[in-house]
Amino acid sequence: xxxxxxxxxxxxxxxxxxxxxxxxxxxxxxxxxxxxxxxxxxxxxxxxxxxxxxxxxxxxxxxxxxxxxxxxxxxxxxxxxxxxxxxxxxxxxxxxxxxxxxxxxxxxxxxxx
Amino acid sequence: xxxxxxxxxxxxxxxxxxxxxxxxxxxxxxxxxxxxxxxxxxxxxxxxxxxxxxxxxxxxxxxxxxxxxxxxxxxxxxxxxxxxxxxxxxxxxxxxxxxxxxxxxxxxxxx
Numbered sequence: 348x349x350x351x352x353x354x355x356x357x358x359x360x361x362x363x364x365x366x367x368x369x370x371x372x373x374x375x376x377x378x379x380x381x382x383x384x385x386x387x388x389x390x391x392x393x394x395x396x397x398x399x400x401x402x403x404x405x406x407x408x409x410x411x412x413x414x415x416x417x418x419x420x421x422x423x424x425x426x427x428x429x430x431x432x433x434x435x436x437x438x439x440x441x442x443x444x445x446x447x448x449x450x451x452x453x454x455x456x457x458x459x460x
Numbered sequence: 461x462x463x464x465x466x467x468x469x470x471x472x473x474x475x476x477x478x479x480x481x482x483x484x485x486x487x488x489x490x491x492x493x494x495x496x497x498x499x500x501x502x503x504x505x506x507x508x509x510x511x512x513x514x515x516x517x518x519x520x521x522x523x524x525x526x527x528x529x530x531x532x533x534x535x536x537x538x539x540x541x542x543x544x545x546x547x548x549x550x551x552x553x554x555x556x557x558x559x560x561x562x563x564x565x566x567x568x569x570x571x
Contacts, residue, residue, distance in 0.1 A: 351502075380558065389464070389548055389561030390503070403558060437502055441557065449559065451495075451502040 351452035368423040370438030379421040384435040464562035471568045478536040482549030489551040497546045544569045
């Protein structure tokens with residue numbers, strides 16, 4: 348049990364819709380990262396937030412956006428959903444000076460039909 | 461560029477040792493990690509090694525790093541059925557905290 352919780356655990360959306368995924372960080376962790384894990388693949392970095400600011404972004408289009416709140420919880424928003432967005436979305440939290448230890452939530456399984 | 465590769469599958473018998481291998485391309489990697497993922501679950505950090513080390517041992521786990529060949533391995537001693545999972549190798553690069561993952565190695569432990 349890492350203390351990082353994600354909601355919902357499963358979600359089905361229709362192509363073209365918008366979705367918001369949520370993450371509560373482990374207590375005291377002010378850095379949150381989001382990853383997309385397609386079936387049979389390793390996780391791919393989407394972006395990272397530190398103190399409510401985006402602190403780096405992977406190779407994902409602008410329709411993937413995020414927010415981090417003062418309590419360090421975070422949201423991942425995806426607009427104009429495509430079938431290829433179907434994946435497990437993972438949130439990881441860490442301390443900025445202990446970036447070596449990122450703790451992952453259980454993930455949200457998104458299916459786009 | 462950033463590229464981490466792993467073999468896809470490993471099958472061992474309970475009680476044997478397992479060795480999972482990983483190669484990476486970026487010589488500026490700072491930390492290298494091993495994560496475990498069980499079905500339907502997130503990623504569990506097993507262990508990590510700083511790039512200036514060549515070995516780290518933690519109970520049943522031994523990590524070996526060959527920087528010259530950019531090769532990382534994870535040895536699990538006395539493998540148990542509960543060790544059956546997908547194991548991911550990952551790296552981080554200087555100045556940034558993103559993890560670059562391999563495609564994962566599925567370990568199957570049979571009784």
